[in-house]
Each structure stands twice: as structure tokens, then as C-alpha cells.
Amino acid sequence: MYTNLKSYQIIIALLKAYNIKHLVLSAGSRNVPFVHSVEEDSFFTCYSVVDERSAAYFALGLSQQLQEPVVISCTASTASSNYWPAIGEAFYQGVPLIILTSDRNPSMLHQWEDQMIDQVGMFDRHVKCSVNLPIINDEDDWLYCQRLVNKAFLSLNHHGTGPVHINIPMKDYCLDFDTPTLPNVTKIQRIERNEENKWELAYKKLKGSKRILITCGQSPIFNDILNNALSTFYHKFNCAISTEHMSNINCEGAIHTSVCMDVRYNQISFAEFIPDIVISFGYNISQGIKEQLRWFHGKYEHWSIQPDGEIVDMYNSLTKVFECEASDFFEKMNTMADDTQKNNQEYYQKLSDYANNVHYPDFDWSSTYAVQQLIQRMPCNSILHMAINNSIRICNFFKLKENIRSYANIGTYGIDGCLSSLLGQAIATNELSFLIIGDLAFFYDMNALRIKHIKNNVRILMLNNQGGSEFYYNGSWKDESSDLHTTARHHTKAEGWVKENKFIYLSAHDKNSFEEALKIFLNKESEKSIFLEIFSEMKNDSDIIHNFYNMNRQFTPTTVKQKIKNTIKTILPEPIIKIIKQ
Structure with a gap:
């Protein structure tokens, strides 16, 4: 029987998955849940060394001779400190030790709790990886713990070998061993x-898959090599390619999913589109497909392409990390496929039809209307910066012309700096450089207009709806x-500050005045940069977006709705279903 402590269950299960068998155990109370579990399991070879300093050196020698990782486990407080000398030696010799330090309730740190010191990151400068596990109370904790343990184990031999540290806090001194079998865990x-055998197995998995979804994260540049590789991959494998503006992807098989996968557009529709494999690359994804995939985590494999090999489990379903550039991944898979291999188009067509079913009304005067009109007329080869939240959302409603590069500071998703970022980029190009920005974001970064190097190619559309409309939109x-x-x-205008800084200032309060202003705004020959401030009401702006989603829901056929509902009941947990019904 195994311990009832879930964090140790995950550790033990993953030790088995990674085929790590040799454990050096030091007597103590807090690590009894681990010690008794493994000493009863014939898979493991256990060694008893009472003194922790000696135990760590013993493990170092054992690992050197076996040429494989060795675990050391101890109780809390100074017991863990006694590992220090051997860990330093292991670090400088590249010996793969797994240091398991049991710990007490984190809330009692520095509260005169018995046998408790700060063990989090205590070996940081002399280990390849250091993680502090959560106390597991729910599924999110479970997934987080599993990811951290995987990350630590994978660090043992990533770009050199060396020790890793896993700290295991627990609320209570648990001596219950009522768990007959270890849980199913995912080994990442x-x-x-250069691992050709693993690539071959991955290729065979892709070749046999009927539904491959590629999610393209943020990328700052157009990459012709990547676009060509994606186009070829699309023709050879049963895939669909999900993009948003910040992906800067222009390839065959690309589907702009920002609207159709927004959870407010149709919260249960993704049940019809669950893939076999998700392949992700690039940086952050701002739109709803990320949330949709998280709802259905564990129902598919997630393959993450990371040039640095980092563990990025964006959808809580990570199974493989490919340490390479995205273009290298798709080119390699393309070369492994023969000329007869073709995409049957079924999955692509299903997702494409759904995305193309979005209906656009004649929007009333609003931020949405203004952005729609600008994007439809924005010249090719322009640069588009989007500020945050509402600006990003609305821009992604509408299709861009070819070769318009798109940017947004969604790495941190903060309100600050979007104006400054646009101005910095505009200085380094002669193309028209557009920024779509809300009033609060503009006033936050307004001092950037004083920068002396601004040329005549800047075009700023400020959506002044008198406050943070995002909070009307999200129900806050x-x-x-x-x-x-x-x-x-607020009731603040940008006019005075804009004119003070020698921009051409334009404003609009309705469709007619906006139409006249837009003609001037898009003039490439202007001697000065141009600032267009439009005025609307934030509640109305929010209502227009919600009405847009509500209108589109009625276009989903009743039979499809019922089929989706039936599918949902078999897949999603009851708490999520209750949220959807609300």
C-alpha cells in the first residue's frame, strides 16, 4: 500500500515512469510517507544511511558508478541542510542526484513551528532545477505538481547533468497508507x-492521427521558411492550423479562430472539435482557444515546440517537448512523409466551416465599428500594434490584408508601454505604423508622445469610451x-496633449465624422503623424460585442446544439457543466 499523500504518490509514480530505481533514505518523521511506500515496492532498491551528509555523498558515489540518477530523501529542517556539501560536489561534477526534502505546512514558516526552516530554493545556486510542490487540494494542484516533478526529472540531463531539488510540503504528519495502486501520471x-528514433515514433503517431490541431502563438516576424513548412505540412497531415493576428502566420490551411473559439461566442462548441494531438509553437495566445483546450485537458496529446526545451504546459495536457525551431519541426516531419501522403481535409473542413459561419452585422457607432472600418482599409505592409484587452479582441474580429504585421504586449498583458512600443518600432521603418489603443492605456503611456524621434508614419486610433470598458464586458x-x-x-480628452506634441489631431463622434477623419488618417503623404480620437460610451461598446456573440449563437443549427450538449455531458465534469449553463 502507498501513502495517501498525493504529492508523494505523483513522485513515486513518475520515478517509475522515468525508471529511477535507486533511493538513499535517511531516517526521519516527515519523509515516512515516502520511505514506507517505496520500501514496500519491489521496483525500488533502497539504501539506509542515517546521517544525511554521509547519505548524500554515498548517493553521489552510487550515481557515479551506476551512471544513472539516484534519489536522496530526508525529513525537514537541519536534516536537509546536511545535504549541502555533497550537493555542491554533485553540481560541480555533474552528478544527477534527486534531492527530496520533506517539509511542513508553509503557512507556519517563521511561526516558531517545530523542526521547520525555509527549505524553498535552499540549494538554488548549486542545482540545475529547484521546485516547491503544492499541497494538493484539487485538480489544478494535481496538474501543477505533476508538471513540476516532470520538470525536475527532465532537468537531470538537459544540456549537461547535475542535481535537482524537490521540496515537498505537507499540512499534517500523514501516516495513512490506504492507497493500493499509484495514480496514472503523464511522463513528459x-x-x-538528433534523437532520430523518437522523431520516427512521433512521425508515425502524426501519420495515424485523424485530427491534428496546430495552435500558433505570438511571433514578432513574418517567417517565410516557417510559412512554407506549415503549408507543406497542411497538405500532408490531417491538420487544421489555428491562428490569430499576433501569430503573423500566412500559410495554407490557416484558420482565424479568434471569434469562433471565444467562450462567449459558443461556450460548448469545442466538444465537436477535440483533436487527437495539439501542436503548439510561438509565445502567448490571447484568444479563447486556449481556454477551450484547457477545459478538455487530458482528452488529447499536446506537443510543444520550444527552441530552449522549456516545459510550457499551456493546456495542462503536455506529453512531448520538441527542442527545436518550429520551422525545423515541420520541415523534418515533411521530409519523413512520402509523396502519396495527403490531408483528407475532414478536420480542416469541419473547423473552417465553423469559423466561416461567423455573421457580421452592420455595427452601430462604437469602438467596434471604428476598428472594423480602419482594418478594412489599412494598407498592405503596414504595422499594427494593439494595446490590450478590448483593442486586441476587436482587432481579431476582422481579417487583415496580407503582409500586415501585428504586435501586442501580451507576454505580460499589462496596460503599460504599448504606445512607447509602437513609437520605437515606427522609428525603424518607413511603413505606416498603426496603434489601436483605449483611453486608459493611452493616458497611462501618454508621455511617450514627447519622444523627439517620431517621424510622419505614426497613426494612432484612440478609442475613448470614457473608461475601462473591459469591466463592463467581463461583468466586473x-x-x-x-x-x-x-x-x-472620466471625461478627459487627448486633444490638448496631442496638439502640444505636434501631431495632427482628428476626432469623431459618429459614423459621418469618422468617415471624413479616416480619409485624412490614412493619407501616406502627411507631413506629420496623425492622432484620431473617437468618442463612444463604454457600456454601449460592451453591449455591441455581446450582441454580436448572441446574434451568432442563433445561427448554430438546433440539431448541432443538441449533439454538442450530449457530447459535453460525457466529457466535462459536472462543475464545468453548471458554469456553462449559467
């Missing part, structure tokens, strides 16, 4: 460029008092 596999606005501290409602 890292595949480097509760009553008029919310306008004080949440939406920060």
Missing part, C-alpha cells in the same frame, strides 16, 4: 534534434460605484 518527453461592473474605482470613468 523532451525530444532533441456592478453598479454606478464601480465607475469610480473599477472602470475609472
Whole structure:
């Protein structure tokens, strides 16, 4: 029987998955859940060394002779400190030790708790990886713990070998051993460029898959090599390619999923589109497909392409990390496929039809209307910067012309710096450089207009709806008092500051005035940069977006709706279903 402590269950199960058998155990109370579990399991070879300093050196020698990782385990407090000398030696000799330090309730640190010191990161400068496990109370904790243990084990031999540290806190001194079998765990596999056998197995998996979904994260540049490789991959494998503007992807098989996969557009539709494999590359993804995939985690494999080999489990379903550039991955898979291999188009067509079923009304005057009109007329080869939240959302409603490069600071997703970022980029190009920015984001970064190097190619569209409309959109606005501290409602204009800094200033309050202003705004021959401020009301702006989603829901056929509902009931847990019904 195994311990009831879930964190140790995960560790033991993953030790087996990684075929790590040799454990050096030092007597103590806090590590009894681990010690008794493994000493009863014939898979492991256990060695008893009472003194922790000696135990760590013993493990070092054992690992050197076996040429494989060895675990050391101890109780809390100074017991862990006694590992220090051998860990330093292991670090400088590249010996792969797994240091398991049992710990007490984190909430009692520095509260005169018995036998407790700060063990988090205590070996940081002399280990390849250091993780502090969560106390597992729910599924999120479980997934997080599993990821951290995988990360530590994968670090043992990543770009050299060396020790790793796993700290295991626990609320109570648990001596219950009522678990007959270990849980199913996911062993994450890292595949480097030269591991041909693993690539071959991955290719065979792809070849046999009926539904491959490629999610393209943020990328700052157009990459013709990647676009060509993706196009070829699309023709050879049963895949669909999900993009958003910040992906800067222009290839065959690309589907812009920002609207159709927004959870407010149709919260249960993704049940019809669950893939066999998700392949991700690039940086952050801002749109709803990330949330949809998380809802259905564990129902598919996630392969992450990471040039640095980092563990990025964006969808809580990670199974493989390919340490290479995205273009290298797709080119390699393409060369392994023969000329007769073709995409049957079934999955692509299903997702493409759904995305193309989005209906666009004649929007009333609003931020949405203004952005739509600008994007439809934005010249090819322009640069587009989007500020945050609403600006990004609305821009992704509408299709861009070819070769418009798109940017947004979604790495951190903060309100600050979007204006400064656009100005920095505009200085280094002669193409028209557009920024779509809300009022709060502009006033936050307004001092950037004083930068002396601004040329005549900057075009700023400011959506002034008198506050943070995002809080109307997401339901944070509760009553008029919310306008004080949440939406920060105001009646400020940008006009004076813009003119002071020698921009051409334009404004619009309705469709007619916007149409006239837009003609000037898009003039490439302007001697000065241009600032266009449009005025709307944030509640109305929010309502227009919600009405857009609501209108589109009625276009989903009833039979499809019922089929989706039936599928959902067999897949999603009951708490999620209740949230969807709300």
C-alpha cells in the first residue's frame, strides 16, 4: 500500500515512469510517507544511511558508478541542510542526484513551528532545477505538481547533468497508507534534434492521427521558411492550423479562430472539435482557444515546440517537448512523409466551416465599428500594434490584408508601454505604423508622445469610451460605484496633449465624422503623424460585442446544439457543466 499523500504518490509514480530505481533514505518523521511506500515496492532498491551528509555523498558515489540518477530523501529542517556539501560536489561534477526534502505546512514558516526552516530554493545556486510542490487540494494542484516533478526529472540531463531539488510540503504528519495502486501520471518527453528514433515514433503517431490541431502563438516576424513548412505540412497531415493576428502566420490551411473559439461566442462548441494531438509553437495566445483546450485537458496529446526545451504546459495536457525551431519541426516531419501522403481535409473542413459561419452585422457607432472600418482599409505592409484587452479582441474580429504585421504586449498583458512600443518600432521603418489603443492605456503611456524621434508614419486610433470598458464586458461592473474605482470613468480628452506634441489631431463622434477623419488618417503623404480620437460610451461598446456573440449563437443549427450538449455531458465534469449553463 502507498501513502495517501498525493504529492508523494505523483513522485513515486513518475520515478517509475522515468525508471529511477535507486533511493538513499535517511531516517526521519516527515519523509515516512515516502520511505514506507517505496520500501514496500519491489521496483525500488533502497539504501539506509542515517546521517544525511554521509547519505548524500554515498548517493553521489552510487550515481557515479551506476551512471544513472539516484534519489536522496530526508525529513525537514537541519536534516536537509546536511545535504549541502555533497550537493555542491554533485553540481560541480555533474552528478544527477534527486534531492527530496520533506517539509511542513508553509503557512507556519517563521511561526516558531517545530523542526521547520525555509527549505524553498535552499540549494538554488548549486542545482540545475529547484521546485516547491503544492499541497494538493484539487485538480489544478494535481496538474501543477505533476508538471513540476516532470520538470525536475527532465532537468537531470538537459544540456549537461547535475542535481535537482524537490521540496515537498505537507499540512499534517500523514501516516495513512490506504492507497493500493499509484495514480496514472503523464511522463513528459523532451525530444532533441538528433534523437532520430523518437522523431520516427512521433512521425508515425502524426501519420495515424485523424485530427491534428496546430495552435500558433505570438511571433514578432513574418517567417517565410516557417510559412512554407506549415503549408507543406497542411497538405500532408490531417491538420487544421489555428491562428490569430499576433501569430503573423500566412500559410495554407490557416484558420482565424479568434471569434469562433471565444467562450462567449459558443461556450460548448469545442466538444465537436477535440483533436487527437495539439501542436503548439510561438509565445502567448490571447484568444479563447486556449481556454477551450484547457477545459478538455487530458482528452488529447499536446506537443510543444520550444527552441530552449522549456516545459510550457499551456493546456495542462503536455506529453512531448520538441527542442527545436518550429520551422525545423515541420520541415523534418515533411521530409519523413512520402509523396502519396495527403490531408483528407475532414478536420480542416469541419473547423473552417465553423469559423466561416461567423455573421457580421452592420455595427452601430462604437469602438467596434471604428476598428472594423480602419482594418478594412489599412494598407498592405503596414504595422499594427494593439494595446490590450478590448483593442486586441476587436482587432481579431476582422481579417487583415496580407503582409500586415501585428504586435501586442501580451507576454505580460499589462496596460503599460504599448504606445512607447509602437513609437520605437515606427522609428525603424518607413511603413505606416498603426496603434489601436483605449483611453486608459493611452493616458497611462501618454508621455511617450514627447519622444523627439517620431517621424510622419505614426497613426494612432484612440478609442475613448470614457473608461475601462473591459469591466463592463467581463461583468466586473456592478453598479454606478464601480465607475469610480473599477472602470475609472472620466471625461478627459487627448486633444490638448496631442496638439502640444505636434501631431495632427482628428476626432469623431459618429459614423459621418469618422468617415471624413479616416480619409485624412490614412493619407501616406502627411507631413506629420496623425492622432484620431473617437468618442463612444463604454457600456454601449460592451453591449455591441455581446450582441454580436448572441446574434451568432442563433445561427448554430438546433440539431448541432443538441449533439454538442450530449457530447459535453460525457466529457466535462459536472462543475464545468453548471458554469456553462449559467
